[in-house]
Structure formats: C-alpha cells, structure tokens
Amino acid sequence: MAKKCVLCGGEAEFFIKNSSEYYCEECASMQFGDLSYLQKVEDNAKKLKKFLKEKKPPQYDEEIFIDEDE
Numbered sequence: 423m424a425k426k427c428v429l430c431g432g433e434a435e436f437f438i439k440n441s442s443e444y445y446c447e448e449c450a451s452m453q454f455g456d457l458s459y460l461q462k463v464e465d466n467a468k469k470l471k472k473f474l475k476e477k478k479p480p481q482y483d484e485e486i487f488i489d490e491d492e
C-alpha cells in the first residue's frame with residue numbers, strides 16, 4: 423500500500439493535503455524547499471489505524487476501559 427513519489431517513483435513519505443500528489447522526502451524538499459505544508463504519509467496511516475481501532479465497538483469483557491458512566 424506504499425505510495426509512490428510522482429517525480430522519481432520512489433517510496434513516498436509526504437503528500438499534499440487534499441491532493442493525490444505524493445513525494446519522497448528528497449523530491450519534496452527539492453520541489454517545495456519546505457516540508458511544513460506537506461503531510462507525512464506515516465502520520466496519516468497511524469491516524470487511520472487509530473481511527474479504525476476506536477471505531478471498533480467495545481467488548482463486554484473490556485468494560486475496564488469505559489469510565490464515562492460515573
């Protein structure tokens with residue numbers, strides 16, 4: 423599922439928000455000179471993973487983790 427850099431075809435580490443343009447670190451810094459408005463692919467994957475995890479319905483034998491009920 424790794425994204426490819428649109429410039430060199432290498433493994434992309436960054437992408438532009440709201441766009442499907444992916445860049446490896448080298449091309450991103452050459453192209454933009456600044457990585458601050460690029461998003462890290464890795465962060466996004468982590469976020470998605472977390473989201474999927476949180477979306478999972480709680481199980482009855484995991485009630486220890488639910489303490490909103492006070």
Ligand SMILES: [Zn+2]
Nearest residue numbers: 427430446449
């Ligand atoms: Zn590249």
